[in-house]
Amino acid sequence: MSARALVVFRKELKDAIRDRRTALMIFIASVLLGPVTLVLVAQYVSGLEEKAKVLKVRLSGRDHAPALVNFLQRNDVEIEEAPANYETRVREGKLDAVIVIPPDFQDRYLAGDNAKVEIIYDDSRTEATVATRQAERLVRAFNQETGMLRLVARGVSPQLVQPLKVEHVNTATPRQRGALLLFIIPMFAVLSPLLGGMTVAIDATAGERERGSLEPLLTNPVPVEHFVLGKWLSSWTFAIGVSVLTLGGFVLAGALYADRKLAAFFSFGLPELALFSALIVPLAAMTSALQMLICTYGRSYREAQTYVSYLTTAVSFVPAIVIFSGMHDATWQLAVSVLGQQMVFSRIVRGDTLSAPDWAVPSAVAIVVAALAILALTRLLRQERIVFGRS
């Protein structure tokens, strides 16, 4: 490591930290991000559980179906009369699901003639799913009980119409259920190096061009690669710092929740943080180098910001693709930057054990990409159109 690169590194760090407003904003945002996200997720999850625990249905026209009401009451289900404008209220999201009983229910039921009920719900609202399923399950259970009673009355064994008996066995451990929610942590782990390295990457490249300080800087008897190295190191340092702070926020929030039932969802502690950091250090080397490379094409801070946002968008698509395409883990993914890290991060959160290639392959790829970007950047800064091309 050359002494000149260190001089550049120190100057860029000092310069970036002096930019109080930006630095504070980034650091505070990254520290708060974890706790705030976890509180929101925890609230959402506990809300779902609450809804599922208390068996409660809303009926419209309960007087038409004494048999069903009787069944529900026997099963300790709380029955609530639905308001008259239940359709509108379901559409507005104020009611989750309503069971509607037509006036001729009891007559048809007694006649054994397909009595009909309707369940009104809004498919597009995920939080209504729990209540909807519950209503459906209760109506089915009523169906089954009635049917069986009728068969028994006719001397038929109920087993005949039930060749299969279905029991649910959920293999997901609480930790794995947590991972479902904690796809969020891998996503932040992939994005936070970009957020952290951005300011320095822009200021040290396009910023120098815009200020007109690049040309005088390069008249110093220091080879270009030393400038590149020093600037890249400072961007890298910020990227690592912000990432570790962001993830540290999650650890902190997890610790605050440790004594609650929700703790099961937040099994993200210091050992996981250490594993994440081991992957983030090389990842941040790559993202910072790439950011600096593309920013160098920018003649102004603002132009470079636009270029950087393209990179951020591209990277943020990766978690989205993984989630929405239902992509399964595969070894080849390790070799694809960001996708590989995303996969290994998810594994860590799930509590899977990692093998050596899980860390080594994505990191080696990131380091190679970083080195190539640094080389390209060094060549770019030798070009007259970059050194002298000002806005």
Add this chain to the structure above:
Amino acid sequence: MIRADGLAKQFEGARARGAAPAIVHAVRGVSFTAQDGRVTGLLGPNGAGKTTTLRMISTLVAPSAGTASVDGRDVQADAIGARARLGMLSDARGLYARLTARENIAYYGELRGMPAAAIRDSVARLTEWLDLAAILDRRTDGFSQGERMKVAIARILVHDPPNVVLDEPTNGLDVMTTRNLREVIRKLRDEGKCVLFSSHVMQEVSALCDEILIIARGVVVAHGRAEELLATSGRDTLEEAFVALTGAAEGA
């Protein structure tokens, strides 16, 4: 000592669709020697090729033809060596707004490998020369043009370079700052340094220079001391001589 030998630079200009790119000849063959202990002025109209010539000497622009050297170090073969012997005030003179004037100057000293004590002494000397005391420990954000220029000059002189190149140093400066700058240039010369500066302002060049190079359309059209130029052109004033000499080149 700075030498230029047949320096030339051509660029590909903007091209019309389908047409071959136009070749712009910014510098067509400039040769001169700027001696130590003398002030050499590069005088020429806008677009004559002064800045491009100085950029080739600063090693940042590769000549299309010809060579240049600083104290015998070729600007292409030994760019780092040439830069080490040079202090170059370029056309771009941006400072770091979040650093103080002192930190801006010290950064260049550190980049040149100077020990902290040497930087401190050098800053003290330049503070006196350039009257920087009032602004030295202020962040450069919000500095006036004159203050920015003084800091930019101080940072290229921090390592006490034997050769000083100044590209249009008085551009946009008020009278007092210009006078101050002239004094600095004289001091540098009296210390035995080679000072090369460009300008399009006649008075400045005639007041300061021991040797004048008149450059027009990328070539040196005349050189010598002021009296010699008058004699060559057969005019009474330097301005007349300048118009006659550059006009001849422009018409060519």
